[in-house]
Every structure is written in C-alpha cells, then in structure tokens.
Amino acid sequence: MGEAVAVNIVSADLDAAAQPLIGEVVADRVASRIGAGDATLWGAEAEAEAAIRLGWTTLHQTSRTLIGEISALRDELHADGIDRIVLAGMGGSSLAPEVITNTEGVALTVLDTTDPGQVADALAGDLSRTALVVSSKSGGTVETDSQRRVFAEAMASDGIEPASRMIVVTDPGTPLAELAEQQGYRKLFLADPHVGGRYSALTAFGLVPAGLAGADVARLLDQAAGAADALSEDSADNPAHRLGCALAAAHTAGAEKVVLTNTDLGAPGSLTGLCDWVEQLLAESTGKHGTGLLPVVVESPDAPGFRTPGEDATPVAIGPARDGAAVSAEGSLGAQFLLWEYATAITGRLLGINPFDQPDVEAAKNATRALLDGGAGGATGQAGPAGSPDLVDGAVQVFTGTGSAAGTLDEALRELLAAVPARGYLAVQAYLDRLDDASASLLRPELAKRAGVHVTFGWGPRFLHSTGQYHKGGHPNGVFLQITGDVDHDLAIPDMPYSLAQLQLAQAEGDGQVLAERGFDVLRVHLTDRAAGLAQLVAAIERL
Ligand SMILES: O=P(O)(O)OC[C@H]1O[C@](O)(CO)[C@@H](O)[C@@H]1O
Numbered sequence: 336m337g338e339a340v341a342v343n344i345v346s347a348d349l350d351a352a353a354q355p356l357i358g359e360v361v362a363d364r365v366a367s368r369i370g371a372g373d374a375t376l377w378g379a380e381a382e383a384e385a386a387i388r389l390g391w392t393t394l395h396q397t398s399r400t401l402i403g404e405i406s407a408l409r410d411e412l413h414a415d416g417i418d419r420i421v422l423a424g425m426g427g428s429s430l431a432p433e434v435i436t437n438t439e440g441v442a443l444t445v446l447d448t449t450d451p452g453q454v455a456d457a458l459a460g461d462l463s464r465t466a467l468v469v470s471s472k473s474g475g476t477v478e479t480d481s482q483r484r485v486f487a488e489a490m491a492s493d494g495i496e497p498a499s500r501m502i503v504v505t506d507p508g509t510p511l512a513e514l515a516e517q518q519g520y521r522k523l524f525l526a527d528p529h530v531g532g533r534y535s536a537l538t539a540f541g542l543v544p545a546g547l548a549g550a551d552v553a554r555l556l557d558q559a560a561g562a563a564d565a566l567s568e569d570s571a572d573n574p575a576h577r578l579g580c581a582l583a584a585a586h587t588a589g590a591e592k593v594v595l596t597n598t599d600l601g602a603p604g605s606l607t608g609l610c611d612w613v614e615q616l617l618a619e620s621t622g623k624h625g626t627g628l629l630p631v632v633v634e635s636p637d638a639p640g641f642r643t644p645g646e647d648a649t650p651v652a653i654g655p656a657r658d659g660a661a662v663s664a665e666g667s668l669g670a671q672f673l674l675w676e677y678a679t680a681i682t683g684r685l686l687g688i689n690p691f692d693q694p695d696v697e698a699a700k701n702a703t704r705a706l707l708d709g710g711a712g713g714a715t716g717q718a719g720p721a722g723s724p725d726l727v728d729g730a731v732q733v734f735t736g737t738g739s740a741a742g743t744l745d746e747a748l749r750e751l752l753a754a755v756p757a758r759g760y761l762a763v764q765a766y767l768d769r770l771d772d773a774s775a776s777l778l779r780p781e782l783a784k785r786a787g788v789h790v791t792f793g794w795g796p797r798f799l800h801s802t803g804q805y806h807k808g809g810h811p812n813g814v815f816l817q818i819t820g821d822v823d824h825d826l827a828i829p830d831m832p833y834s835l836a837q838l839q840l841a842q843a844e845g846d847g848q849v850l851a852e853r854g855f856d857v858l859r860v861h862l863t864d865r866a867a868g869l870a871q872l873v874a875a876i877e878r879l
Pocket residue numbers: 425426427428470471472473474475476479532533619693696799800801
C-alpha cells in the first residue's frame with residue numbers, strides 16, 4: 336500500500352504505547368470486520384445502531400452511480416444559466432462539500448449559520464443564477480429548514496419559481512423528502528440511510544453540492560478506492576490502525592486532546608479545511624459518557640497549542656510530519672476521508688464507546704425549542720438577550736451566570752480562566768457571522784497564549800453539530816466563553832414565529848443553559864456593536 340494514504344507515528348513513546356493496541360486490533364481482525372459490516376464490534380448496546388451505520392466502507396463503489404446524475408444535472412442547470420450553488424446544511428451535511436470545494440478551489444457558498452448578516456450576504460448574490468442545495472439527513476434540522484424558507488421567499492419575490500431552484504439531499508422517508516415531492520422541487524437525491532451524517536462525505540451529501548459546484552467527485556471516489564483495501568486489511572501496516580491506536584494510546588496516557596493542523600497550508604494540493612471535518616468526526620463520535628477525544632483545531636503549526644501541546648494533548652499533522660507533530664496523516668482527500676472514518680471507528684472500540692451516536696446534541700436543541708416557544712429573544716427586528724446583563728462595559732454586555740463578583744469585563748475573563756481545571760480546556764463559541772466577523776477567530780490564539788490551557792474555537796450554531804457533543808458529553812473539564820451580538824438587519828423566517836436573530840440567540844442561550852445545568856462555567860458576552868465589542872475583547876485579553 337503506502338502510496339494512497341500514510342500515517343506516521345513520529346513520537347517514539349507514542350509508537351511504543353500504540354504497538355500493543357495495534358497487535359490487539361490485528362488479532363481481533365477489527366479492520367476487516369468493519370469492512371465486512373460487522374456490527375458487533377462496539378458492544379451489545381451499540382449493535383442496533385452500528386447495524387445501520389457501516390455503509391461508508393463501500394461508498395467508493397456504491398456512490399459511482401451518482402456521478403452521471405450529478406453531471407447531467409449540472410449541465411442542465413448551466414443550460415438554464417444557473418451556475419451559482421449555495422448549500423444549506425449543518426455539520427455532516429456541509430463540512431465535507433466545504434473541504435472538497437476548498438481543496439479544489441471551486442466556488443461553493445456554504446450556509447451553516449443562523450446569523451442574519453451572513454444569510455443576507457448569501458441572498459445578495461445573483462439569485463437569477465443560483466440553485467440552493469438543501470441537505471439534511473434527518474430532514475428536520477432547524478437551521479437548514481430556516482435557510483430554505485428564507486431563500487424560497489427571496490427567489491419568489493424576485494420572480495423566480497423557487498421549486499425550479501431547489502435540490503434536496505436527504506434520507507428516504509424524511510419530512511424534507513416528502514416536501515420536495517409535494518412541491519415538485521427540481522431534484523431529490525435520496526442518500527444511503529446506512530451511513531451516518533459525519534461519515535457521509537462520499538455519499539450524496541458530499542458529492543452532490545461539491546459536484547454541482549464543479550469539483551471532480553469521480554476522482555474523489557477513485558482516491559478512496561485506492562486506499563480502501565489497505566484500510567480494511569488486518570495488518571500492522573494498516574494506516575488506520577496506526578492512527579486509531581495512536582489516538583487511543585495517547586488517550587489512555589491522559590492526552591485526550593488532539594491538536595490538529597495542516598502542515599502544508601498554501602502548498603498545491605493542501606487539504607484546506609479537512610481539520611474542521613475531522614473535528615466533527617472525532618468530537619461527535621467519541622465525546623460521550625465522560626470520555627472521548629477533544630479536537631483542537633489550530634491555525635498553523637506555529638499557533639499556540641501545537642509545538643508545546645503539554646501532557647494532555649497530541650499534535651497531529653494533516654500533511655507532512657514536521658513542526659513537532661507526534662502523528663501525521665498524508666494522502667489525497669478521498670483517501671483521508673476513509674482513513675479517518677476507519678481510525679475513528681477503531682478508536683471508538685478501544686475507548687469502549689459507540690462511535691455512531693451523538694446522545695447529548697438533542698439537549699441543546701430541546702432547550703432552544705423551549706426558549707423559542709416561550710417567546711425568547713424579543714420581537715422580530717429587536718432581538719436581544721433575555722434578562723439583564725451583570726455588567727456593561729462599552730459595547731460588551733457581560734452575563735456571568737450566578738455568584739460572580741466581577742465588576743469589569745477584564746475581571747469576568749480572569750474569573751473564567753481561573754475556573755479552567757488542571758488539564759482542562761476553554762471553548763470559545765462565537766455566534767456571529769463567520770465572514771464579516773471573521774476577526775473573532777483571532778481570540779483563540781490570543782487566549783491560548785495567556786490561558787496556559789488548550790483553547791478551541793467554534794462558530795455557533797455550526798459547532799453545535801460538531802464539538803457541541805463533546806462539550807456536554809466528553810471529559811467534563813471545559814469552561815465556555817459564548818459570544819453573541821446585535822444584528823444590523825434581522826431576517827424573518829417565513830411562516831415561523833421567530834426570526835433568524837431570535838433563533839441564533841436562543842441557540843446560544845439554550846446550549847448555555849444546558850452547559851450550566853451540567854455544572855460547567857459559562858461566561859456570555861453580548862456585543863451591542865460587533866466590531867467595537869470584538870476590539871474591546873481583544874484588548875481585554877491582551878491585558879490578562
Ligand atoms: O443532516 P442533518 O440531519 O440535518 O444533521 C446535521 C448534523 O446534525 C447532527 O445530527 C447533530 O448535530 C449531526 O450529526 C449532523 O451532521
């Protein structure tokens with residue numbers, strides 16, 4: 336094998352710790368049994384779910400029929416002057432197409448947000464040339480449904496028949512499949528129901544939006560096919576064994592965090608954004624029952640957290656093994672998808688968890704629903720946080736939760752950092768516009784430099800479908816900084832009693848409530864002026 340995908344355990348100590356696990360996994364024939372669809376590998380409790388979740392091992396063959404359908408639809412759309420693809424989808428329904436198109440340099444507008452400003456920017460593109468791919472495995476995800484409604488209304492008001500521009504990807508029998516049929520949407524792709532959301536990169540969820548946008552999705556399947564035999568082989572050389580067992584061995588030694596970065600960013604063929612896809616796969620698959628692997632995606636090998644990971648983390652390179660990486664994974668994108676899926680399933684078995692469920696995601700969704708039913712977030716157009724802030728500092732309203740004596744933003748931040756347990760982590764959760772408020776992501780390295788612990792960063796509500804599972808279900812050693820902000824122009828969601836801004840705030844408040852109920856420290860800062868508030872936050876962090 337070797338050529339299609341390669342994993343190098345650079346750290347001699349980690350290699351020594353991984354070898355016995357590799358021996359065990361080879362003896363138990365884990366890889367070939369995964370490839371053959373053996374659902375018993377994760378214990379009796381996981382068996383029923385695993386029995387309907389192992390279809391991803393053969394997608395390089397079973398997804399072939401999609402290629403012709405996608406290119407025929409693309410030609411048809413082009414003939415009608417439609418060449419701009421917008422994707423509405425969360426988590427496993429958008430991360431793969433985002434990586435695929437980023438890696439190939441193909442334009443795809445990914446809408447995985449409820450931020451009204453970001454949605455408005457996508458609506459401001461040329462709708463006469465736009466098709467909306469609505470992707471949802473369950474067919475019931477509130478963000479995706481809201482985006483669909485907003486786009487349908489905007490298209491109709493521009494005199495465009497929305498049904499002619501809607502392309503749906505969903506599982507058979509979902510409410511979204513039914514809607515697509517009732518409304519006569521342009522095309523309905525029914526995905527393989529035997530593949531879970533975060534394992535669905537090579538199903539219609541990954542291939543349809545990426546292929547319509549112009550990515551070479553046949554090549555992606557070829558790349559996966561080139562690695563499939565090696566990844567299902569019961570051999571000590573199987574790269575998935577090396578990766579899965581290294582991560583499990585590190586976890587046993589107390590390194591439950593996996594610091595991920597691209598070590599070849601900017602080089603031709605660099606897999607831009609793959610870390611975000613791996614982040615969801617690892618966090619949602621393993622972060623449960625008080626255990627799991629916490630992905631910490633960092634900006635570059637020079638960013639805080641990678642070269643000096645401490646005892647609680649393993650630095651993993653996507654790309655060449657350098658810059659202090661303990662493990663590296665190299666190979667084409669299609670091969671990497673399959674590598675990480677096998678490795679995650681193997682780690683899941685070694686950690687004793689079911690890698691195919693996400694038991695804690697629902698809690699935040701329920702809390703959000705309850706808040707919206709109770710009229711949270713103010714009236715449309717005036718959405719604002721519930722309750723009064725504990726203090727106001729310039730453009731920053733601070734909600735400390737109960738029992739804080741903080742009198743300033745600086746003090747509140749200091750208190751939050753002091754609350755991080757030894758070997759814990761700080762998660763920054765920014766419910767903002769990831770394009771217009773992009774500077775918020777700078778808070779991660781700034782905080783990491785000062786906090787002395789690992790710091791993760793996620794855009795809300797996107798991270799709720801990724802690290803959100805780990806935050807609530809994984810090792811209980813996180814503290815949370817939520818950032819929300821006022822919006823300049825809210826957007827109504829047609830036929831729904833709440834607006835996008837209200838939904839976005841309710842998602843932050845709902846998840847914050849669940850975290851607080853579970854005993855975690857949560858500090859929320861609400862920016863009444865986003866740019867000024869972010870500048871204030873940076874200045875306050877610099878003073879820490
Ligand atoms: O494809 P759906 O059903 O809209 O779900 C989107 C995402 O939400 C989750 O189900 C839960 O967060 C993810 O596992 C999934 O990728």
